[in-house]
Amino acid sequence: MAQHNLSTVVTFEFFRTIGKKRFWAGTLAVPFIMAVVFGLLFASNTATDTAANAQKSAEFTISYTDASGLISPGQAAVFGATTAASADEGVAAVQSGSIDAFFDFPADPASDTVKVYGADQGMFENNKYSAVAQAMLTQAVNTRIGSAELSALASTDATIDMKTYRDGVESGGFNSAVPPLFFLVIFYGLIILLGGQMLSSTLEEKENRVTEMILTTLKPTTLISGKVLALFAIGLLQMVIFASPVVIGYLFFREQINIPDLDLKALVFEPAPMITGFLILVGGFALFTNTLVAIGAIMPTVKEAGNYMAVMIALIFIPFYAVSLIFSNPQSLIVQVFTYFPFSAPVTALLRNGLGSLSVVETAIVLAILYIGAVLMFFLAVRLFQYGSISYASKVNIKTALSSGRRIPAATGTTPR
Amino acid sequence: MSEALVHIDQFRMDFGDKTVIRDLSFDVERGETFGFLGSNGSGKTTTIRALLGIYQPTAGTLHIDGKPFRPEDGGRLGYLPEERGLYKKEKVIDVMTYFGRLKGLDRHAAKTWSLEYLERVALADKAGVQLDKLSGGQQQKVQLGVTIMNDPELLILDEPTKGFDPVNRRLLMDIIDGQKTKGATVMMVTHQMEEVERLCDRVILLKNGTAEAYGTIDDIQNQYGGRIVRLKHSGPVPSSPRYTVTVNETNYSELSIADDADEADILRELVAAGVSVRSFTTTKISLEEIFIRVYGDQNRADAAALQMAEA
Numbered sequence: 023m024a025q026h027n028l029s030t031v032v033t034f035e036f037f038r039t040i041g042k043k044r045f046w047a048g049t050l051a052v053p054f055i056m057a058v059v060f061g062l063l064f065a066s067n068t069a070t071d072t073a074a075n076a077q078k079s080a081e082f083t084i085s086y087t088d089a090s091g092l093i094s095p096g097q098a099a100v101f102g103a104t105t106a107a108s109a110d111e112g113v114a115a116v117q118s119g120s121i122d123a124f125f126d127f128p129a130d131p132a133s134d135t136v137k138v139y140g141a142d143q144g145m146f147e148n149n150k151y152s153a154v155a156q157a158m159l160t161q162a163v164n165t166r167i168g169s170a171e172l173s174a175l176a177s178t179d180a181t182i183d184m185k186t187y188r189d190g191v192e193s194g195g196f197n198s199a200v201p202p203l204f205f206l207v208i209f210y211g212l213i214i215l216l217g218g219q220m221l222s223s224t225l226e227e228k229e230n231r232v233t234e235m236i237l238t239t240l241k242p243t244t245l246i247s248g249k250v251l252a253l254f255a256i257g258l259l260q261m262v263i264f265a266s267p268v269v270i271g272y273l274f275f276r277e278q279i280n281i282p283d284l285d286l287k288a289l290v291f292e293p294a295p296m297i298t299g300f301l302i303l304v305g306g307f308a309l310f311t312n313t314l315v316a317i318g319a320i321m322p323t324v325k326e327a328g329n330y331m332a333v334m335i336a337l338i339f340i341p342f343y344a345v346s347l348i349f350s351n352p353q354s355l356i357v358q359v360f361t362y363f364p365f366s367a368p369v370t371a372l373l374r375n376g377l378g379s380l381s382v383v384e385t386a387i388v389l390a391i392l393y394i395g396a397v398l399m400f401f402l403a404v405r406l407f408q409y410g411s412i413s414y415a416s417k418v419n420i421k422t423a424l425s426s427g428r429r430i431p432a433a434t435g436t437t438p439r
Numbered sequence: 440m441s442e443a444l445v446h447i448d449q450f451r452m453d454f455g456d457k458t459v460i461r462d463l464s465f466d467v468e469r470g471e472t473f474g475f476l477g478s479n480g481s482g483k484t485t486t487i488r489a490l491l492g493i494y495q496p497t498a499g500t501l502h503i504d505g506k507p508f509r510p511e512d513g514g515r516l517g518y519l520p521e522e523r524g525l526y527k528k529e530k531v532i533d534v535m536t537y538f539g540r541l542k543g544l545d546r547h548a549a550k551t552w553s554l555e556y557l558e559r560v561a562l563a564d565k566a567g568v569q570l571d572k573l574s575g576g577q578q579q580k581v582q583l584g585v586t587i588m589n590d591p592e593l594l595i596l597d598e599p600t601k602g603f604d605p606v607n608r609r610l611l612m613d614i615i616d617g618q619k620t621k622g623a624t625v626m627m628v629t630h631q632m633e634e635v636e637r638l639c640d641r642v643i644l645l646k647n648g649t650a651e652a653y654g655t656i657d658d659i660q661n662q663y664g665g666r667i668v669r670l671k672h673s674g675p676v677p678s679s680p681r682y683t684v685t686v687n688e689t690n691y692s693e694l695s696i697a698d699d700a701d702e703a704d705i706l707r708e709l710v711a712a713g714v715s716v717r718s719f720t721t722t723k724i725s726l727e728e729i730f731i732r733v734y735g736d737q738n739r740a741d742a743a744a745l746q747m748a749e750a
Contacts, residue, residue, distance in 0.1 A: 231524025
């Protein structure tokens with residue numbers, strides 16, 4: 023019977039949530055906005071390409087002076103540039119419109135500024151002057167070096183292949199850090215999207231005066247378990263919907279919308295950090311949702327509960343005050359406090375897990391804190407729901423609820439009916 | 440004789456340091472309709488909540504079918520609480536189906552039953568409507584439907600007619616009668632004394648957390664005067680061992696008749712004493728009169744206390 027009721031609650035809570043227009047309005051708004059952004063990106067990239075092509079093929083008249091002596095007249099002629107008698111004359115020619123651009127190369131271009139003067143053709147179009155001036159100088163330097171390999175080496179960073187080892191085994195580096203950090207993104211998504219819903223879901227029984235009907239029909243543990251499971255399923259559905267435009271864009275429109283070239287094959291899915299990340303995610307989600315249920319059980323209205331919700335949301339952002347230390351010095355006091363304080367632990371531990379700075383012992387302690395905390399909070403939530411949800415119009419005194427050995431309405435002054 | 444369906448023995452309930460129910464004992468027999476009466480704040484709802492495990496009693500035994508109630512047994516219980524409410528943002532049929540499933544019906548059976556019930560209470564066209572779009576009375580009907588789903592063995596109704604107009608009150612009573620015919624035991628809290636007289640086999644009157652009276656309606660009427668005479672007259676009514684004057688107004692009196700007295704003897708005695716009798720009617724004391732008699736003093740005391748507090 024309990025199993026039947028649990029599945030009934032999960033089904034009811036899940037379908038009544040996804041059956042609402044406002045759920046789909048909120049959920050589909052995210053991929054819709056992303057689709058609009060991708061569309062704008064596509065349109066912008068097309069316009070940029072068109073403008074760049076037009077700039078590339080455009081011809082304009084140039085004169086120059088070269089105090090460094092690096093640029094020969096023959097090399098300048100390749101760019102259609104002619105020598106000016108002086109800088110003043112070149113600038114005057116640009117101002118009068120007789121030429122389009124004048125470049126004044128200093129004696130030491132490595133330390134001094136190359137001055138570029140041009141007829142104004144708009145912010146984007148004007149970039150062509152400095153691009154051509156740079157090209158003239160680069161070509162002149164390459165000619166002096168006399169070696170294409172040396173020129174390439176001088177102008178670009180070397181390609182470096184780095185390998186690191188952990189416990190004698192090659193570690194994945196950056197590519198292995200990314201996958202476990204997905205759990206952090208999922209955690210944020212679940213709490214931010216579902217936290218308010220979890221809070222109002224339990225308050226709903228109280229605000230609608232359904233509590234007595236519910237408490238005489240099924241156990242509060244069944245009701246709350248069902249709500250948590252349903253919300254987890256709803257969260258997964260939302261994550262899939264949110265991720266869909268990214269996946270579709272990456273698979274089918276990568277070129278058009280110019281997504282950075284993510285090579286998914288290079289990502290390394292190491293079992294230990296992935297399992298740890300998953301366990302922290304589940305433990306953290308359970309702790310937060312059970313806490314929100316407990317808050318919902320003692321508050322008379324959603325409005326009053328909203329203040330506490332803001333505190334819970336703030337707690338998951340607090341670790342970012344120490345994010346530089348999480349990266350550089352994970353053993354610092356503040357990072358240790360954030361790692362073991364139950365409500366900052368999920369974010370801090372997920373970050374450190376991704377970065378590879380969470381040891382096995384620390385992982386075990388964090389998991390123990392999260393799971394024990396979640397279980398304790400679950401029973402507290404159930405107790406407060408049993409006790410608090412019958413207090414329709416007033417906030418429950420937690421001390422009274424907890425100090426009572428049994429479920430009784432022990433509040434002094436309560437009027438019997 | 441089979442065991443009582445509801446058995447409450449030496450029940451005590453403390454709220455903090457205040458005792459609101461003390462040593463309350465009564466039984467509700469299988470198949471009967473039991474009236475649970477008392478003024479506001481006398482502890483009726485508290486007793487029901489303790490019986491259903493919502494409150495934990497301070498002391499005493501509260502059993503349904505020989506054991507404390509558990510939510511897992513909710514399929515056999517139909518409970519209409521005083522604080523009414525359902526999931527207001529959901530469709531009527533969805534809420535009814537949900538509770539039907541929690542009471543042990545499968546989805547199809549729950550939905551079929553719900554549609555039939557809605558047809559019966561003239562809400563068939565509201566099945567797909569959100570609950571908060573219904574009037575208060577219509578919502579009450581839906582809640583009653585949820586209460587009687589799956590033909591519960593025990594119906595506990597806390598002020599079932601609250602919020603109903605006379606037509607729908609009659610409909611509700613017919614539905615409760617129907618459940619009783621199917622074998623349900625009904626325990627009912629109400630302030631509608633004529634309904635109690637019409638429906639209830641036995642009643643308990645709760646006052647200040649204790650049982651003021653308990654038994655069949657006849658028992659209680661006898662306890663509070665049994666037969667009475669309503670007398671329109673002129674001239675003073677003399678005292679007599681055959682009766683007690685309970686109401687004494689100008690030209691109108693009520694006499695509570697002693698058990699062994701005869702109405703004809705009283706009439707002759709009044710006439711012989713010079714009372715000019717214009718109307719002489721014998722009847723049984725109504726529950727409403729008993730209620731006023733029992734709780735009138737309390738209400739007057741409450742009103743006096745309130746006046747003092749306000750002063």
